[in-house]
Amino acid sequence: MRMRSLSVVLASALALGACSSTDSSEGGDPAAAGNCAPSTGNVTLTYTTWIPGIDKVVKLWNDKNPNIQVKVQTGPNGNGGTYANFFNQIKAGNTPDLGHIEYDALPSFRVQDGLANLAGCGEVTAAKDQFVDWTWGQVTFGEQDSVYGVPQDAGPMALFYRKDLFEKNNIPVPTTWAEYAAAAEKVKAAGGYITNFSQSDINQFAGLSWQAGGRWFANDGAKWTVNLQDEGTTKVADYWQGLIDKKLVSSVPPWTTEWDNAYNKGNAWTWVSAVWGANSIISGAPDTKGKWAVAPMPQWTAGDAKAGNWGGSATAVFKNSKHPYEAAKFALWLNTSEEALTALNSEAQLYPATKAGAKLPALTEGVEFYGGQKIYDVFATASTQVAADFVWGPTMTSTYATASDGFKSAVSGSGTLLDALKTTQTKTVENLKSQSIPVAE
Amino acid sequence: MKANKKALLFFILPFGLLFAAFYLAPIGYAIKQSLYQVERKGTFGKAQEVFGGLAQYQRVFTDGPFWESIGRVLLFGVVQVPVMLGLALALALLLDSGLVKGRRFFRLAFFVPYAIPGVVAAIMWGFLYSPNLSPFTAVTSAADLLSADLVLWSMANVVTWVYVGYNMLIIYSSLLAIPQEVYEAAKIDGAGALRTAWSIKIPLVMPAIVLTTVFSIIGTLQLLAEPAVFRTFSSAVSSTYTPNLTVYSTSSIPNFNLAAAFSVVLAMATCLLSFAFLKLTQRGGDK
Numbered sequence: 001m002r003m004r005s006l007s008v009v010l011a012s013a014l015a016l017g018a019c020s021s022t023d024s025s026e027g028g029d030p031a032a033a034g035n036c037a038p039s040t041g042n043v044t045l046t047y048t049t050w051i052p053g054i055d056k057v058v059k060l061w062n063d064k065n066p067n068i069q070v071k072v073q074t075g076p077n078g079n080g081g082t083y084a085n086f087f088n089q090i091k092a093g094n095t096p097d098l099g100h101i102e103y104d105a106l107p108s109f110r111v112q113d114g115l116a117n118l119a120g121c122g123e124v125t126a127a128k129d130q131f132v133d134w135t136w137g138q139v140t141f142g143e144q145d146s147v148y149g150v151p152q153d154a155g156p157m158a159l160f161y162r163k164d165l166f167e168k169n170n171i172p173v174p175t176t177w178a179e180y181a182a183a184a185e186k187v188k189a190a191g192g193y194i195t196n197f198s199q200s201d202i203n204q205f206a207g208l209s210w211q212a213g214g215r216w217f218a219n220d221g222a223k224w225t226v227n228l229q230d231e232g233t234t235k236v237a238d239y240w241q242g243l244i245d246k247k248l249v250s251s252v253p254p255w256t257t258e259w260d261n262a263y264n265k266g267n268a269w270t271w272v273s274a275v276w277g278a279n280s281i282i283s284g285a286p287d288t289k290g291k292w293a294v295a296p297m298p299q300w301t302a303g304d305a306k307a308g309n310w311g312g313s314a315t316a317v318f319k320n321s322k323h324p325y326e327a328a329k330f331a332l333w334l335n336t337s338e339e340a341l342t343a344l345n346s347e348a349q350l351y352p353a354t355k356a357g358a359k360l361p362a363l364t365e366g367v368e369f370y371g372g373q374k375i376y377d378v379f380a381t382a383s384t385q386v387a388a389d390f391v392w393g394p395t396m397t398s399t400y401a402t403a404s405d406g407f408k409s410a411v412s413g414s415g416t417l418l419d420a421l422k423t424t425q426t427k428t429v430e431n432l433k434s435q436s437i438p439v440a441e
Numbered sequence: 442m443k444a445n446k447k448a449l450l451f452f453i454l455p456f457g458l459l460f461a462a463f464y465l466a467p468i469g470y471a472i473k474q475s476l477y478q479v480e481r482k483g484t485f486g487k488a489q490e491v492f493g494g495l496a497q498y499q500r501v502f503t504d505g506p507f508w509e510s511i512g513r514v515l516l517f518g519v520v521q522v523p524v525m526l527g528l529a530l531a532l533a534l535l536l537d538s539g540l541v542k543g544r545r546f547f548r549l550a551f552f553v554p555y556a557i558p559g560v561v562a563a564i565m566w567g568f569l570y571s572p573n574l575s576p577f578t579a580v581t582s583a584a585d586l587l588s589a590d591l592v593l594w595s596m597a598n599v600v601t602w603v604y605v606g607y608n609m610l611i612i613y614s615s616l617l618a619i620p621q622e623v624y625e626a627a628k629i630d631g632a633g634a635l636r637t638a639w640s641i642k643i644p645l646v647m648p649a650i651v652l653t654t655v656f657s658i659i660g661t662l663q664l665l666a667e668p669a670v671f672r673t674f675s676s677a678v679s680s681t682y683t684p685n686l687t688v689y690s691t692s693s694i695p696n697f698n699l700a701a702a703f704s705v706v707l708a709m710a711t712c713l714l715s716f717a718f719l720k721l722t723q724r725g726g727d728k
Contacts, residue, residue, distance in 0.1 A: 199676050219484045220484075222483070223484065253674055395694055401690050409676075414589070435479050435488070438483065
């Protein structure tokens with residue numbers, strides 16, 4: 001049965017392809033955007049995500065919407081396994097209705113033809129102005145008639161640091177990367193590491209490169225361009241390689257108990273991370289309560305005000321969903337309503353992608369764990385300093401895996417971060433070609 | 442005759458159906474997938490699967506990291522399999538020798554690690570190996586068990602720990618099947634315990650040892666859980682560390698066609714090695 005329906009789908013896809021072959025538009029299928037009709041009767045939606053505490057947020061919706069019930073499935077974070085599941089489910093045709101997808105992975109899912117285009121949902125397109133411009137750009141790919149998800153949160157980056165340790169050792173809080181390297185020496189002398197260089201958070205490295213002016217991918221509509229060795233990215237790689245060579249940073253594999261332990265025990269003093277990282281420190285290093293503070297990201301040129309972005313995600317509706325209208329409605333509520341955004345922030349420190357979100361009462365108060373500092377003010381400023389023109393490639397899973405393999409070698413002492421970027425460049429181009437995605441050499 | 446056939450069908454059908462649904466069909470599907478490739482137009486063009494012949498196989502055979510990973514698991518197997526089976530044989534002989542009190546207890550104790558899911562075992566050992574978490578700081582501070590040089594052998598230790606008891610049990614049950622008369626004859630001929638073990642027990646359980654070796658070769662080539670778990674603990678384990686990990690990473694891209702081709706090649710390599718080993722041992726038996 002499955003085979004038969006599959007061949008029907010294949011045949012119709014072929015037929016569609018044949019019909020549109022004279023059409024010069026590149027793969028865009030605006031006709032598909034039209035289908036956003038409400039379903040009749042009661043609807044149960046499935047939603048897969050890894051946001052901590054999401055069940056409490058969804059309960060708010062379920063209590064008020066008996067006709068549209070949402071069932072939450074939680075899994076590991078995207079690159080940790082949920083994306084692999086999504087890809088398999090797309091292939092098998094049994095995706096959930098809604099999925100949590102980070103901006104960097106949206107192009108991959110669009111290339112795999114897994115996402116519903118919500119441009120036909122009037123309520124979604126009408127919400128455009130509620131979102132911070134660059135987040136809307138991420139879900140629309142800057143195109144008309146394309147909306148591949150509802151922006152959920154952003155990941156503007158800043159510097160988390162151990163205020164107590166910096167003060168005790170008379171180390172000024174670094175405002176430039178040069179000062180950060182100088183501070184690293186002093187921290188080492190005091191018996192700690194300034195930070196842990198993450199060998200597998202390539203999206204963090206992307207955020208650092210983003211700040212330095214690196215732009216990894218470009219898409220001119222006809223071809224992709226891959227450039228993992230541009231000036232900004234090279235500068236960042238050289239800088240961290242220097243810290244690794246001088247053994248000023250530790251290289252514990254991230255997101256492990258050992259890594260948590262290093263932060264909890266005060267072995268690692270700073271973390272250049274995104275706003276949601278506030279939650280990671282709270283849960284991973286509970287013993288350090290009240291000892292952290294947040295400062296803006298160090299700058300490459302003193303006096304600049306540039307920030308990177310790490311993460312941030314959208315709530316996407318899968319193409320498979322039989323109830324795109326209801327799914328879109330839930331996604332909009334989840335990501336624009338004050339009650340949902342407040343709940344998401346208090347459960348998971350998510351930073352809303354809406355303009356109004358930054359003014360939520362919860363986001364203007366001091367946070368107890370951070371000594372009462374109004375940390376979200378720092379991120380609100382950073383959010384406006386994130387350049388809007390960073391484009392993600394269509395096979396980030398493999399780009400991340402290759403880069404991570406290379407970074408792992410580099411921190412183990414064989415090869416450098418630059419070598420890793422070179423290999424990743426070649427492999428990414430190779431990989432695009434093997435899936436016949438047009439790419440400039 | 443007819444009734445016989447019906448009975449035959451009745452007994453074979455359940456197995457046959459499940460075998461076809463969960464074994465033959467997936468293999469067939471994987472082979473089919475491996476012969477296709479994707480075509481699309483434009484940067485976000487819709488993918489169409491078209492027949493690609495052996496294009497994916499060409500990629501497999503020119504993929505450096507994949508063949509490196511095959512070399513790595515072969516090295517692993519050459520060292521780990523003899524060590525594990527040697528241990529299993531020694532333990533089985535000890536249990537069978539009558540020297541050990543509390544035979545039933547030890548039989549169970551050796552087998553317990555096998556009852557622990559592989560992933561759990563790998564996580565547990567990962568904690569024991571991690572420099573900052575391990576209770577054995579004297580060991581972990583002297584040698585980084587998760588470094589590029591040692592991590593393969595750290596994993597070999599986990600695999601050995603899990604499977605020794607299982608293999609021991611197979612060999613032990615084969616020891617129990619040796620008829621008492623053989624031992625009596627040996628005793629009359631004046632053979633001691635060691636001599637009996639060497640000249641009677643080991644040759645008679647050879648088929649069980651060959652069987653466990655074949656299982657171990659297959660298991661080694663398909664190593665997945667341990668490296669997948671150790672990947673999070675160690676900087677030395679890449680996404681293409683073992684052949685099966687390569688398959689997994691490739692299908693997560695997702696590039697299902699290439700992943701299918703990797704799987705088919707891996708399956709053929711496994712078959713080839715297992716049969717080569719069987720042939721080799723059978724020829725040895727003829728002499």
